[in-house]
Amino acid sequence: MQCRAGCGACCVAPSIVTPFWGMPRGKPAGVACVHLTPERLCALFGDPRRPDVCSAFQADIAVCGDSRAAALANLEQLEILSRPD
Structure with missing residues (x-):
């Protein structure tokens, strides 16, 4: 995707x-x-100063869903689930 x-x-x-x-x-x-x-574009796209985590991110329907709202909700949920205990 x-x-x-x-x-x-x-x-x-x-x-x-x-x-x-x-x-x-x-x-x-x-x-x-x-x-x-x-x-809503990354001004550092292709720039070596871009964080590694951003460069490594790959859009995927499972994360991005079918809209910006779905992507925000999915990413917010992943953020919550990945917090240290």
């Missing part, structure tokens, strides 16, 4: 615990990355 243009759910829902360019404290879950453009 190709990323849904204008979605950006993966740039909002998950947390990123490691520091990266532009976000030296990482990114909390539910907060848009500072590199998410108004068109």
Whole structure:
């Protein structure tokens, strides 16, 4: 599956615990990355400063669903389920 243009759910829902360019404290879950453009695209796509976790993410129907709302809900649920006890 190709990323849904204008979605950006993966740039909002998950947390990123490691520091990266532009976000030296990482990114909390539910907060848009500072590199998410108004068109909901990644301004660091293809840039070596892009976090490894973002570069490794592959859009998949099981995660992204059939809409941005579904992707946000699925990613939020995965974030909750992956929290340490």
